[in-house]
Amino acid sequence: MSEHHHDHLNATHTHDGKPIQNDEPPSIEAESLETAVRELLMEKGVITADELRGAIEAQEQRRPELGAKIIARAWVDEDFKQKLLSHGDMAVRSFGVDMKPTELCVVENTEEVHNLVVCTLCSCYPRAILGIPPAWYKRRDYRSRAVREPRSVLSEFGTIISEDRQVRVHDSNADLRYLVLPIRPSGTDDWSEEDLAELVTRDSMIGVAEAITPDG
Amino acid sequence: MDSKFIPGDKVRVIERSQPGHVRTPMYVRGKPGVIERIVGPQPNPETLAYGQSGLPYKMLYRVNFSQKVLWPDYEGQDNDSLEIEIYEHWLERI
Numbered sequence: 001m002s003e004h005h006h007d008h009l010n011a012t013h014t015h016d017g018k019p020i021q022n023d024e025p026p027s028i029e030a031e032s033l034e035t036a037v038r039e040l041l042m043e044k045g046v047i048t049a050d051e052l053r054g055a056i057e058a059q060e061q062r063r064p065e066l067g068a069k070i071i072a073r074a075w076v077d078e079d080f081k082q083k084l085l086s087h088g089d090m091a092v093r094s095f096g097v098d099m100k101p102t103e104l105c106v107v108e109n110t111e112e113v114h115n116l117v118v119c120t121l122c123s124c125y126p127r128a129i130l131g132i133p134p135a136w137y138k139r140r141d142y143r144s145r146a147v148r149e150p151r152s153v154l155s156e157f158g159t160i161i162s163e164d165r166q167v168r169v170h171d172s173n174a175d176l177r178y179l180v181l182p183i184r185p186s187g188t189d190d191w192s193e194e195d196l197a198e199l200v201t202r203d204s205m206i207g208v209a210e211a212i213t214p215d216g
Numbered sequence: 217m218d219s220k221f222i223p224g225d226k227v228r229v230i231e232r233s234q235p236g237h238v239r240t241p242m243y244v245r246g247k248p249g250v251i252e253r254i255v256g257p258q259p260n261p262e263t264l265a266y267g268q269s270g271l272p273y274k275m276l277y278r279v280n281f282s283q284k285v286l287w288p289d290y291e292g293q294d295n296d297s298l299e300i301e302i303y304e305h306w307l308e309r310i
């Protein structure tokens with residue numbers, strides 16, 4: 001069959017190395033609606049421009065480094081780790097994190113299990129800990145494929161999960177927010193909590209990667 | 217608020233079409249799984265999303281599914297699984 005022998009109007013793939021269009025174009029309607037609601041809230045004195053600016057600033061100051069500190073603490077403090085796994089909200093409060101109105105669910109990677117987080121419906125993410133999600137996390141292809149073929153998606157991120165390890169996907173579709181507790185790399189027994197935090201990347205807390213393995 | 221199910225219970229996600237803000241993705245509807253944990257009572261997103269109170273609260277669970285049950289042609293390992301939050305009114309006992 002000739003590769004050019006199909007109906008271009010219905011084609012879902014492209015030729016000539018052009019990138020596949022995975023995402024919806026920005027919605028003009030949604031943008032207009034946001035502007036209208038925002039201006040109304042300000043005109044009616046419900047919020048001020050400065051409050052809105054402050055909220056955006058606070059959100060954007062959340063960085064994955066906060067999550068890395070939490071993970072490093074769990075690696076060195078078994079009691080904290082158990083609390084993090086059983087009562088995540090309470091555990092992260094000591095780091096100044098308020099998960100409300102959501103709840104934190106921390107899932108632990110082990111030699112037997114690898115965890116991967118996705119939100120198929122939208123882009124739910126532990127923003128209070130990791131900040132703004134990466135662009136790919138919100139893309140339709142990641143959201144649909146992470147639940148359907150997680151091992152392939154992981155391999156595209158350079159993460160090969162051996163056949164004797166279970167892959168457990170968490171669809172963050174409702175009121176919980178998920179944080180992966182990666183495996184502490186070997187050869188770090190005498191490392192300080194601060195140095196360990198350097199090994200914890202954003203992606204390792206989403207589950208598309210492992211923690212960084214130290215050289216040597 | 218009592219929970220109808222406890223961890224370990226076998227359940228099936230009810231297969232129904234429902235317009236509006238529904239948090240039960242199509243890919244789990246009609247599929248059998250196992251209650252992993254009780255999350256607790258939560259506002260009902262199906263009314264909360266429209267400016268209503270979300271009351272009465274709905275019991276929320278995490279349900280574990282075998283990937284091979286969700287996707288018959290799944291290419292990973294037999295014990296690969298998926299966990300997702302499902303509200304009680306979307307679950308039936310099997």
